[in-house]
Amino acid sequence: MPSLIRRASAQVFVDASTVDLTGEELVAEFEWDMTATGLVQADPGGDGARVVCGQEIGDVGVTAELWDAAPPLAADDWQDVAEVSVAWRSAFMDFATTDGGENPAAQLELPGPDDYRLRVHGRNRDDGDPRDDDAPVEEYLIQVWPAPQAGPVTAKSTSRTAATWRAR
Template sequence: MAQLIRRATNPRVFIDASTVDLVDEDLVAEFEPEWTGNGLVEAAPTDGSGIKILCGQEIGTVSVTAELWDAAPPMDLDTWQDAAEIHVVWPSATMDFGTTGADGEDVLPLPGSGDYRVRVYGRNRDDGDPRDDTAPVEEYVIQVWPVSGSAASHEPVNGSVTYKQTSSLGARYRLGPARGLEL
């Protein structure tokens, strides 16, 4: 059974340009995600050194919890609108999800560089931009675990698996302009 190793939580991660950016120690996540794969999470296509999570707000704050597990954690689909998982080859032992937090509160230490699965859950993504003060907080949980050897070589073709897609925001991006939807 999978064991939780670490958890880092920040209930007020500032977002700009509609994304939570997960970055390594170089603090760079410069790429344009397509979002058509799962409408929730994308990794940098060339080196995996950055991950972006699509938010319902353009500018604002969201709640983010990041967890390091020793193996794939149990699924929790009942309380989340969207859930997707990707494969990354992470270049460092640091995964920063806020880049503005004090004292490392927005950093999830990893065992080192290498192959990881990253599962993201999101909810309250459809509650408007800008947010009304009475709207529920937009929330994300990021679960990370190492994969090695034969597990890494058996990843899906694009490294992405979608488990649940119920938000309108995610649907707009998954279906996108090819289906005549306005983004």
């Protein structure tokens, strides 16, 4: 049975509709194409990935979890769920780089450089941009575990946001 090793959570400021997942370089510089999943894409050069959001600018909730193996898929409470592989070169994953500051709560410590699988869950992606004060917070869960490289997989896709990004 897979075990959760650690978890990190933070409110993340989104700019340009993305949450960048970065390593030591703290930059995810690659041409991105969300047509495969409408949710997440790995940097082909490794040490990065990008999650595309429903809002262009604002705060989203992000939780990242490190697992020892693939956790059970639990998609019921999420609009969109997709997986990608990444060849990570760092000992951590930072998920709050777009605000320009350091946020230790927004870093997930990894066992070290390795091939990892990322399963990204998103909800409240269609609730407006800009958000009304009473709108639900857009949220993401990123589950990470060591795994050999494999192609992208979309496990669930029900948001208009994902459909829009896949159609581009």
